Amino acid sequence: MSSEKIIPHSEAAAKFNKDVERVNWHDETLWFVREKRDRSAHQIPDWELIRETASKIKNNVLSNIHDYLVQFEENALKNGVIVHWAADGKEHNEIVHSILEKHKVTQMVKSKSMLTEECHLNDYLAEKGIEVIDSDLGEYIVQLRKEPPSHIVLPAIHLKKEDVSETFHEHLGTEKGNFNPQYLTESARHSLRNTFLTRKAALTGVNFAIAETGEFVVCTNEGNADMGAHLADVHIASMGFEKLIPQRKHLGVFLRLLARSATGQPITTFSSHFKKPRDGKEIHIVIVDNGRSTQLGRPEFRNSLKCIRCGACMNTCPVYRRSGGHSYHNAVAGPIGSILAPNLDMSKNADLPFASTLCGSCTNVCPVKIDIHDQLYKWRQVLVKEGHTPTAKTAAMKTMATVLANPTVFNIAGKSGRFVMKNIPSLVNNKMNKWYDQREMPAVPEESFREWYKKNSRASKAKDNEQ
Amino acid sequence: MKIGLFIPCYVDQFYPKVAIATYELLQKLGCEVEFPMGQTCCGQPMANSGYAHLTKGCDANFIANFTGFDYIVCPSGSCVLHVKDHLHDEKQEEKAAAIRNTVYELTEFITDILKIDHIDGNFPFKVGMHQSCHGQRGLHLSQMTELNAPFFSKPQQLLQNIKGLDLVSLSRKDECCGFGGTFCVTEEAVSVKMGKDRIKDHESHDVDFITGGDMSCLMHLEGILKRQNSRIKTIHIAEILNSLEN
Numbered sequence: 143m144s145s146e147k148i149i150p151h152s153e154a155a156a157k158f159n160k161d162v163e164r165v166n167w168h169d170e171t172l173w174f175v176r177e178k179r180d181r182s183a184h185q186i187p188d189w190e191l192i193r194e195t196a197s198k199i200k201n202n203v204l205s206n207i208h209d210y211l212v213q214f215e216e217n218a219l220k221n222g223v224i225v226h227w228a229a230d231g232k233e234h235n236e237i238v239h240s241i242l243e244k245h246k247v248t249q250m251v252k253s254k255s256m257l258t259e260e261c262h263l264n265d266y267l268a269e270k271g272i273e274v275i276d277s278d279l280g281e282y283i284v285q286l287r288k289e290p291p292s293h294i295v296l297p298a299i300h301l302k303k304e305d306v307s308e309t310f311h312e313h314l315g316t317e318k319g320n321f322n323p324q325y326l327t328e329s330a331r332h333s334l335r336n337t338f339l340t341r342k343a344a345l346t347g348v349n350f351a352i353a354e355t356g357e358f359v360v361c362t363n364e365g366n367a368d369m370g371a372h373l374a375d376v377h378i379a380s381m382g383f384e385k386l387i388p389q390r391k392h393l394g395v396f397l398r399l400l401a402r403s404a405t406g407q408p409i410t411t412f413s414s415h416f417k418k419p420r421d422g423k424e425i426h427i428v429i430v431d432n433g434r435s436t437q438l439g440r441p442e443f444r445n446s447l448k449c450i451r452c453g454a455c456m457n458t459c460p461v462y463r464r465s466g467g468h469s470y471h472n473a474v475a476g477p478i479g480s481i482l483a484p485n486l487d488m489s490k491n492a493d494l495p496f497a498s499t500l501c502g503s504c505t506n507v508c509p510v511k512i513d514i515h516d517q518l519y520k521w522r523q524v525l526v527k528e529g530h531t532p533t534a535k536t537a538a539m540k541t542m543a544t545v546l547a548n549p550t551v552f553n554i555a556g557k558s559g560r561f562v563m564k565n566i567p568s569l570v571n572n573k574m575n576k577w578y579d580q581r582e583m584p585a586v587p588e589e590s591f592r593e594w595y596k597k598n599s600r601a602s603k604a605k606d607n608e609q
Numbered sequence: 610m611k612i613g614l615f616i617p618c619y620v621d622q623f624y625p626k627v628a629i630a631t632y633e634l635l636q637k638l639g640c641e642v643e644f645p646m647g648q649t650c651c652g653q654p655m656a657n658s659g660y661a662h663l664t665k666g667c668d669a670n671f672i673a674n675f676t677g678f679d680y681i682v683c684p685s686g687s688c689v690l691h692v693k694d695h696l697h698d699e700k701q702e703e704k705a706a707a708i709r710n711t712v713y714e715l716t717e718f719i720t721d722i723l724k725i726d727h728i729d730g731n732f733p734f735k736v737g738m739h740q741s742c743h744g745q746r747g748l749h750l751s752q753m754t755e756l757n758a759p760f761f762s763k764p765q766q767l768l769q770n771i772k773g774l775d776l777v778s779l780s781r782k783d784e785c786c787g788f789g790g791t792f793c794v795t796e797e798a799v800s801v802k803m804g805k806d807r808i809k810d811h812e813s814h815d816v817d818f819i820t821g822g823d824m825s826c827l828m829h830l831e832g833i834l835k836r837q838n839s840r841i842k843t844i845h846i847a848e849i850l851n852s853l854e855n
Contacts, residue, residue: 156798165802173781180754189757458755460785464802497796499789499803500657502746506755522659531659539660546618546655547666549647556622576794580801581832584623591621591628595644600636 148471148490151497155465168300169463175296176457178406179507186398196395197511200448203386204438210353210386211429217356218427221418226428231261234430238263238345238378239270241426245376247272247343253360253367254278255347256294256451257380257430259473260486263345274345275337277366279330286313292467294474295404295453300466334366344370348381348427349413349450350396354389357417358427361400361410368414378426379416383434384447396450399509403452437485442520446481448510455504455514461497470494477504481517484525492530495521553592560586612640613678615712617688617824618650624824630851631684631715637851638723640682645674653691657790661695668698668705676704680722681712684847686744686822689714693748715847716764716822717750726766730852733773734818737811738765739830741823742785750822754782764822764846771849777814784810788829804833811841818844 149157159165183189203210215225228234234257242250250267252258252274264274264285276285280297284290286309291297298306303321310316316329346367350359358379360367371377387393401407419425438444456462456476467475472483472491477498483491495518504514525531545555577583612635616628628644635642651671652664671692675681683689692712698705719725740762744750751762768776787793787803794800808830811819819834819841821827827843834841 152796152798155796159798159802169806184757186757460787460803461796461799464799464806496659496792497799499742499785499787499792499800501742501785501789503742503753503755503783503785506746506753519657522657523661526659527662535658536660539655539658539663543652543655543660543663543666546650546652547670549649549670552618552649556618560622576797577832579797580836581804581829582835584828584831587623587625589625591616591625592644592646594625594629595632595646599632599644601643 149469150493151465151469151471152493154469154471155461155497158466158469159464164302165464167302168466171299172457172463175405176454176507179403179454179457180406182402182406182408186402192395192398193509193511196399196450196509197448199387199392199395200510201445203388204384204444204447207383207386207438210388211383214351214353214356214386215429217354219356221356223356223418223425223427226426228428228430228432230432231263231430234258234261234380234428234432235263235266237428238380239267239272241376241378242267242272242343245343247341247376249273249275249337249341250343250345251275251277251337251341251370251374252345253347253362253370254281254297255345255380256291256473257347257382257432258345259291260432261380261430263380275334275341277334277337277364277370278362279327279364279366282330282334283309286310290468290473292475293453293456294451295456300468338369338373341370342374343376343378344374345378345380346371348379348385349400350387350393351381351385351427352388352390352393353386355417357390357415358385359393359397359413359415361397361413363405363407363411365412368412371414371416375422376424376426377416377419378428380428380430383429383431384449400450400452403454403507403509433486437482440485443481443485443517445512446478446485446514446517448512449478449482450510452509454507454509458503458507459498460501460503461499465497470497477514477518478512481512481514481521484521488525488528489530492525495519495525556590560590610640611677611679612642613675613681614642614644615648615651615675615681615683615688615692616644617683617685619828620684620824623828624845627684627824627845627847630845630847631682634715634847634851635682638719638725640723642682643678648674651688651691652695653688654790656691656695664695665698668696669700671696672698672701672704672708675708675712679711680718681708682715682718683712684715684822684845685824686714686741686748686750687825690743690747714744714748714750714822716767717748719850720763720766727770728767728850730771730850731773732771732849732852735775735777735814735816736768736818736820736849737777737779737814737816738762738768739786739807739811739819739821739826740764740783741821741826742783744822745783751783767850768820768846771852774849777811777816779810779814781810786826786830788826790825793829800829801833804829808833808837808839808841812839816841818842820844820846820849822846 292300462476480494652667787800
């Protein structure tokens, strides 16, 4: 996957916009989720206080991450859990593989874990001859289609039921043209049931890891994480190190926020606590860094690590809704993805912080109050300084800076600019001008305000009268 | 009260009538208004493109032009937000801070500093209000739908007493129009789609005019409306508030 040529966000988004009806549908579907979130959040009188509390707890975690990680490991070990540390995605994948190899497992069931997407675990294990079945319905659909998820909570949100029907017909042998969602879900359920029953190993993500107790919590609506973990002999839980919270009592704050922010539900159907393995079974936790400590070391961007992966910023983002998750070419798409991705690879993801109007909606739906749009602005500054912008743009900006810093030059440029627009419209209304593709240029006035002001302001009129 | 009139560069060049309306309105409301002739641009287009380090010249020029006023008033939430958040000058930081603390967007200046909530005017049309993002979420000119907090809107409050004005309630109260500075050309497809969707919301409420506090958003919407040969027009809120002759 990493060898594939990256299509810049703007280009991928332009392609996505060729199918207007689909864009409308995508936008409306996600807006519906955003509105559901609003209704649900606005029913909680203390909503803003809970957000503030969650933000402070996470700030505390980030400031004391070392101590909490040590405490978590200690307690997890006491519970009989095996703890692994992975510096990066590669090490994470190797650890998972070594556990599977030890147990001679060649097939694994996996519930939703954006971290394993980030580490490209499926591809890695496939190369080693291990088959992974994603058990979250949305992930199952995109996996059958050999696509990455387009959304962290709603992985197949870019697809309509007709697309799902086609995919299931091809891979599961469902009736062609049967778009009935219940029928399709039932078919996936039957197919997955067999997977659950025959897999000896299950991998889940981690929503919250509690330092005080060494337990971790996995939130799903489908119960697929539980089904996988309970039926398997080996349960591997992969977590980014920022998933920690200090104490069990803090969990309530986050559980109240997570599902309301994500889908507008009061809480996920299942919020399962995993603490110790049953007799004869194993639980492994793989704690992953993969760039997180680098991000923690960037003062302006560290609080992006507060993220609890609810996806609210994606649902509200007017750009995400109209460009689709795949246009972000990163495991985590949307506004949060755009501030996380440059940390992983600046040159590959230099386009993402620019895929925003800086409207600020993301920051204000974020349940842990990450200043997402401010970080997008700050990433732009970093990316320019580090040389990740086209030279033509830099040259244009330098010219602009010179003109705008000098009032005399600005006045001449303004006059000539208006002169050009008024007299030679074809010069500016051409193919080079992206504004003009679907928009008219502003009409050109006879005079600028400052020209008018010179003639008409009270001060200048008074002066005229004196003379 | 001595007011420095801060007119966004593109308004000066392309929408002088908006600047004139702002100038006249502030005078009507009893302010002494001066337009410093050396002003150019606040530097936002460069800063938002990642070139904040190139705005030092703009910042120095802004400070040279706007030092010494009681207040600085501007008919744009976006430009005001940029100055408030980003105007700095190592050599004269005190002056920069004074400006950051006294710069106001037009409608908030009227409601919060002049304490006027009633402006007479006449505008017998059906109007949709496009609340621009920087004014709303940056300057808190009105409450945003994301928060669980009571509704308020400084611009709407001012429009309430304009005779004949029928303000519609949009389906998506505060969705971005997609202008976004250089975003409007670098992400042209999404920008235009956002603009079209914003217009559709206004259209479905049968408006005659789309108004707002930022001419940049309105310029983008106007460009699309004109291409569509729409009957809907755009008008800056200053022009509506200044609709009565003296």
